[in-house]
Amino acid sequence: MSLRSEYVDVGEAARMLGVTKRHVARLGEQGQIRYLTRGLVDRGSVNEYLSEREFSRSRPWSEATAWGAVALLSGIEVDWLGQVQTSRLRGRLRRLATDKDGSHEFVGRARVRASVRTYESFGFLVSRVRKDVVVVGRRGLGLSDARKDRIDGYVSSEVLTKLEKSLGLLRDTRGTMILRATDFDLDIIKRIATKGNGALAALDAAGSMDPREHGVGARTLTKYLQDFARG
Numbered sequence: 001m002s003l004r005s006e007y008v009d010v011g012e013a014a015r016m017l018g019v020t021k022r023h024v025a026r027l028g029e030q031g032q033i034r035y036l037t038r039g040l041v042d043r044g045s046v047n048e049y050l051s052e053r054e055f056s057r058s059r060p061w062s063e064a065t066a067w068g069a070v071a072l073l074s075g076i077e078v079d080w081l082g083q084v085q086t087s088r089l090r091g092r093l094r095r096l097a098t099d100k101d102g103s104h105e106f107v108g109r110a111r112v113r114a115s116v117r118t119y120e121s122f123g124f125l126v127s128r129v130r131k132d133v134v135v136v137g138r139r140g141l142g143l144s145d146a147r148k149d150r151i152d153g154y155v156s157s158e159v160l161t162k163l164e165k166s167l168g169l170l171r172d173t174r175g176t177m178i179l180r181a182t183d184f185d186l187d188i189i190k191r192i193a194t195k196g197n198g199a200l201a202a203l204d205a206a207g208s209m210d211p212r213e214h215g216v217g218a219r220t221l222t223k224y225l226q227d228f229a230r231g
Contacts, residue, residue: 070192073199076191097226106206107203107221117179118172118177119175120169136193141205156182156186202220
């Protein structure tokens with residue numbers, strides 16, 4: 001891959017985002033896009049930012065509500081929301097099942113369940129972080145998890161900050177270590193990931209920038225929504 005395809009200058013980044021160069025600089029300072037060197041921006045981080053904005057047209061649920069929706073779709077009991085809130089959430093999921101863009105809206109509304117961060121990865125790093133991560137298997141989607149340097153899962157925001165410092169993790173939009181930082185109860189997330197029907201894996205894939213992963217995830221997520229509505 002050429003340098004030109006990996007990086008863009010600030011002017012091109014501003015054009016891609018539809019903002020000023022000064023705004024690009026602010027996004028870089030906030031860590032929302034990644035500067036590689038003076039005047040150059042990581043193209044992948046710009047595309048990720050654009051992807052997040054695409055899913056952000058719907059007002060997001062709170063973190064607890066987002067995980068409640070994921071749990072309901074996964075067939076897992078929700079015991080951290082009130083009965084009225086849970087009932088309303090069930091109704092919302094049934095309405096999404098009848099919308100042709102229902103899976104897309106679900107991804108947008110559930111986006112604050114975690115902050116997705118991608119890192120450069122090596123086999124030894126995966127083995128070091130795996131004990132702190134709730135890994136979400138993708139085999140049920142027909143997507144491979146075979147690479148030794150690949151991991152995709154949820155981790156406490158506090159723990160991830162410590163891992164970044166102790167292991168020197170390097171952010172890389174082309175990396176194969178995808179860590180989803182959350183402040184929600186990891187024990188509940190583990191229950192959803194291991195005891196649920198696979199809806200969480202579909203949701204993660206549906207939010208991917210990779211066209212194949214996104215397509216598989218969106219179709220599977222639509223099926224889970226329709227199954228939920230019928231149930």
